Structures are given as C-alpha cells and as structure tokens.
Amino acid sequence: MTTLQDCRTMDAQDPLRELRDLFALPEGVIYLDGNSLGVLPRATAQRVARTVTDEWGQGLIGSWNGAGWFDLPRRLGDRIAPLIGAQPGEVVATDSTSINLYKVLSAALHHAQAEAPGRRVVLSERDNFPTDLYIAQALCRDRGFELRLVDGAQVQSSLSTDVAVVMLTHVNYRSGAMHDLAAVTTAAHHAGALTIWDLAHSAGAVPVELAGAGADFAVGCGYKYLNGGPGAPAFAWVHPRHADRFEQPLAGWWGHAAPFEFTPHYRPAAGIARYLCGTQPILSMVALECGIDTVLAAQPLGGMAALRRKSLALTDLFIALVEERCAGHGLALVTPREHARRGSQVCLSRTDGAYGIVQALIARGVIGDFRAGSADGGTPDILRFGFTPLYTGFEEVWHAADHLQQVLQGGEWRRPEFNRRHAVT
C-alpha cells in the first residue's frame, strides 16, 4: 500500500515543486480540473490590471502600438511554439479552437481540391471532441466532402485512398487516451492524406513535436494546460510548407498583408499571419501570456520532458491509489495504462452514480468533473481527473484518492444534493 508519507517524499523529491508558487490556488481545494480550466497564475491579476488601467485607461488608442497589443497574436504564438515542437513565426494565438479548426480544415480541403481531387473524405474519430466534429460536418457539407468517423483504434487501418484529411484530437477529452502523433502522421502521409491535430489536451501537458512528426496543421486551447484564463484565445499552427500556399476563408483584416493600407482587396499576409481574422480580445490575450509563461517557467527545470515525467508519476500514483483503496466499488479505469497512450488525466467509469460521486468530491474540495456517457449506454458515464504537473502535488493525489474512498464507502454520493443536474463545462 502506498502511504501518505510515500507521497510526501515524492513531493520533497519533485524537481518541479517550486512551480506551484506561480499559482494562486484557493485554500482547501485539490484542483484536478486543469484540463478544463487552468488555475490562475499569480502574475495575471496585476498584468490584466495594468492593461486595463494604464494601457487602455491612459494609453488609449496609442496602446495598439505603444503597448504592443497589435503584435500579441504573433508574440504569444512565438511563446507557444517551443511547447508544441514548432518554430517562432509559425504559430498565432487567436480566436477559439473551433474557429481555428475551421480555418485550418478549410485550408486543408483547398489543398485536397487542388492536388488530390479524388479524395473527398475527412477521417476522424467517433468520440472526438464534439465541436471538432460539428465544425467538420458544416465544412464538409459546404464543400462536398464526407466526414467519416471511426473508432480511435481504427484510424490507421481506415486510411483508404479517398481520405483527404485525418483530423484528430491528440489526447481524447473523455478518456485521456493519446494518439501516437508521429505514427499516425506518417501513416496518413504514406496514404496520401494530410493531418490536422487538435492539441487542446496536449499543449502544456504532454510533449508534442509537430515539426518532428512532419504534421500539417494543428490547433489548440489557451485555457486548459496553458492557464490562460476562462475562454482564453486559442492557437493555430500550419507547417511552413503549407502556410503560404492556401488561404482560409475567415479572411479578415488582421490576416491581410498590409491591414492599415485599408485596400479593398484581400491580399493574405505571408505565413501563419494569414490565419488571423479580426481584432483580438486584448484583456484575455494578456492573461494568456501570463499563463503561457507558467509553462515556460519549467524550461530551465527540464521543460516539457520534466513535466511529462511528473504527469505520468501523478497519474500512475492516482491509478495505484484508486486500485488499492477503492477496489470493489465498481470503478473501472478508462484511461490507458500504457504510458505512451496516456495523456495527463485519469478517467474512471461506473455504471451508475458517477455524477453524484463527482459532486460529493467537489463538496469536499476535490474538483474533478463528470462527463455523461451516451444515451444508448454504449459509452459509460465518466469521472474525469486532470493532473497538472505545474501545480498538482503528490500529497494532493493521496488525499484525492482518500476522499474518493470515503465518498464511495459511506454512500455519500447518493445524497439528493449531489444529484441535481445542471450544465457543466
């Protein structure tokens, strides 16, 4: 049995432990939902206040240049780049993940139409994050493509000659299962298809080597492991070999080669800048910058490789503790045990009660989240726990498992107050 003292020893030996001080964690909370909304960095409040009071309040319109607002999408993109295996100048922080997916999928379909007109299929995973599927459905319908959905394990064997684009989320939002980005990209290219990777649950959580894998397009989220705050702008990356070749249809002035010439005809900027569209929400952008900086703060301590080591140690520990302490309570591990296939979360399923268990844990200060299964029962209800190596400690994992055991043993999760449903994100 793993003891509390074992966990304290792991914390004491954790080379990343000091990074927790970068965050304003609430007292009495064990936060295992950083895969949904990252914790507030300590630097953010002051940075946002400065932008509101000084840059906007005093600098007014002059701050577009004077405070560098106009450059934020590219500057933040440059800071995200090393976290995803990209180079400066290849990434922009902008808009939402859904919108960026629309842009890159549209560009990929233009590519297919130009160079492989026989390929009319976008291949994705049946339980991809829904918004990805919705965006692809709309775009495929408008462009005369077919969205073909298969099980995650069947992606590579489904690479038929009619596939134009493989569009996947790297780490599944429900299960925490991770695709082999490099292997799928290689297989897709071998089959003549392009790849689009949604890094929503990857950027800042697991090492990603987009250029190393030779991937084509990627998008990702600013408010999960990048700690950018609620609804922080997302990001888009396009491999330089494609960046200048295709336009995306959200062709607004921020993506123009010379936006302040105010010419009536669109002339796309070179490179990734053409994936910008309209004016960006600056208050949310500066908060995103503080969030990215918390991940970059790990660079001198080993960077994404060190974060990954700790992430796996945290999820290994949680799995072990749950199996040691909650056996016989009907929990099943959904997240892959194999390291190479696991993101930075642990998901458990239970045939009933998952919602109440999550609510009972939240009442105890252990914040995870619930994801409903499919109505036909094909997919079970899920208890989802995200582990953020920047701020989650091993002792917290011990207490989280301990609370879970208590909630299950005492039947606490059956209480009515834990079973009134409302919308969750």
Add this chain to the structure above:
Amino acid sequence: MTTLQDCRTMDAQDPLRELRDLFALPEGVIYLDGNSLGVLPRATAQRVARTVTDEWGQGLIGSWNGAGWFDLPRRLGDRIAPLIGAQPGEVVATDSTSINLYKVLSAALHHAQAEAPGRRVVLSERDNFPTDLYIAQALCRDRGFELRLVDGAQVQSSLSTDVAVVMLTHVNYRSGAMHDLAAVTTAAHHAGALTIWDLAHSAGAVPVELAGAGADFAVGCGYKYLNGGPGAPAFAWVHPRHADRFEQPLAGWWGHAAPFEFTPHYRPAAGIARYLCGTQPILSMVALECGIDTVLAAQPLGGMAALRRKSLALTDLFIALVEERCAGHGLALVTPREHARRGSQVCLSRTDGAYGIVQALIARGVIGDFRAGSADGGTPDILRFGFTPLYTGFEEVWHAADHLQQVLQGGEWRRPEFNRRHAVT
C-alpha cells in the same frame, strides 16, 4: 464667432453631462477617437479584477455556472438589443465583427440559394470597411457569388434582379457618412434582396431601429461606442423570421442546442444562439458588459435619442469652429453636413499634411486619427475626429478646434517628428 463661453454654456445646459463621471479619462487629453477605441469606464477595472481574482482564482471551473460566464454572450446581447432596436433574445455578443459578418453573410447566402437561386450578387459599397469586403470576397468565391461594389450613393439604383444580399456599413468608417438604414432596407426588400448592416460605427452612437426597419441581419463592434475595451467581443443580430431557418458554418459547440450532451451530431440551438461557436474570452466579455452599461446609463436621461441630439450638437459645433477658425488652411469637410446623413464623427481632408496634423494634435493631447487616402489619389487623406456624447464636452470641442488652428497657423505639423509613419489602428 462661437466663443469659449458659448461652449461652457452648452456644457452647463447638457442633460447628459453627468455621464462623463462614468469614465476614467486621462488628465490633459481631449479624446476624439472613441469611434476607434472607447474610453475606459470607471467600473471596469474592479469588475475585471473581481472576475480574475474571485471568479477565476477562487471559483475556478465552477464559475462557468456560478458566476454566469456561460450566459454572458446572451446576457450581453440582451443589453445591446435596446440600443439597436432589437428585442432580448435576438442578439449575441461574441467573436469579432469580421467573424460575425462571415456567419450572417453565410446564412444570407444559404437563404438566397434556397429561395432565389438566380440571385448571385452581393452588393456593397466600394469604400466599405475593408474587412467586410475581404470576408465577402472569400465567401462569395467559395459559394459561387459575385461581390459587386458601387459608390455609396449608387446603392439603391444598383438593386438589380441578380442581387441576393445588400451588405453595408451603416456609418462609413472614413467619411462618417450614414446610410438611411430604413430606406435602403425597404428598397432592397422591394428589389427582392436581403440586407446585412454592419453597425460598428452606429451601436451606441446613433439610433438604430433594426426591427422597425425590417432589416434581416446585423453585426457590430464592442470596442468603439460601446466602450468594451481593446478587442472587446462583437455582436450579431438576426431577425427572428430568419433565425431558426438557416445554419451558419462556424457550427461550434456553443451554438449547439445542448452543448453539454456532447453528442457527435450538430443540432443548432433555436434562435440567435446558433450564431455562437466556441468558448468566449470571459475577461474581455465582462469588460464589455461594463462598457454597454455606460450607454444604458443614458436611458433614464433620454437614451439614444438624447445621445443623438448631443452628438449632432457636438459635430455641428466642431464643423462651425473649424470653418470659423481654420478657413484658408486647405481643410475640406468630408462628413455630410446634413444631419440625417451624418454619423458621430467629423472627417476633414487635406491634399497634404493630414498625417502630420494629426500627430501634432496628438502631441498636444487632442487625439483623433489619420486615415490614408487611396494610392491613386481618388480618395484623399483624412483627419478623423470621433465625438462620443457620453464623455465628450462642448468646451473640449472648442479647445480641439483651437489646437487645430494653432497647429495649422504655426506650421507645427511640418515638423519631422510628426511625419514618421507607423501602423495605426
């Protein structure tokens, strides 16, 4: 001659004067650029700080429901509605103006394809704001439509039988000229076309009666006269008769009928909510709410009608003062003299020196902006001055004209430091 004392009397008699106290205006600045970026409301800093520190920092993921983040696009839309002649439930605050224009134009083109397949033209104005033209170019190209551009005065006479959609900006960003929204809408409908209005320079500045005019679609900006802060989210309105009938292609999960069921198939929400796409930047959203509230604060004092009266008095005064004091200096009035055709700004042209004049004024604390003319000289360089009745006083107008006179008389605008160009917004 209008005297300083005349202007002070106008201020003393101004029924809206108290509204200025809602804003944190910098000392020593006469800000005539609220048509580009509105001034910081006093309430905003504290509201944003609370969202960062309490709602995000303490409430974390629970604030999506607990602090009402998830409802912000609709709640803010309901607050914008009375400012544009719409009803609650018809407007959403979300994304950027460019992106919202893409959504509504796409829906309008679906409408045309379904009901008037012979109509393949989007009619717009040659000097519409460029991003509107860029978005329309891309969408027309992808959908097989033609974007036809005419002079503003020729719009109604260009309503031929092949026009599907008339897409116009209500108040021109350069000239300040205002279309007759009701008359153009009626003429367009009479000719069998739909209308899309960009209210970027209208919402919060001039009365707009979308429903009264029977308009079809509208978009607008949150960071100009709505004082929402740099890059504040924009808004979209769709007439209820169209709202449920067409989908827009940015079909992300926030526009789904039941986003938290996480079903793989898109089912659009009823009404305007289907014009939402992805997660919204909450820090910028709460700042927008404070901005809208400054305009709503005028409601007990006469609302948009009272704001309009003061706006016209301000622009009338500025025109009169410039003509009295700056005659013989080569300035020409670009903005229409006729009230019914004037927005809330005054634009002056000059064959040379406009850039230096604007910079010299900025150095004196009078902030307007410069808009370059066309390279072929067909459109002149412009000095643009926005008048925001919420916070601009008549005495300020006097001083602005006085500074302009001094800059012109002394040749100050010729100084090299006022003629180094950089990007402006």
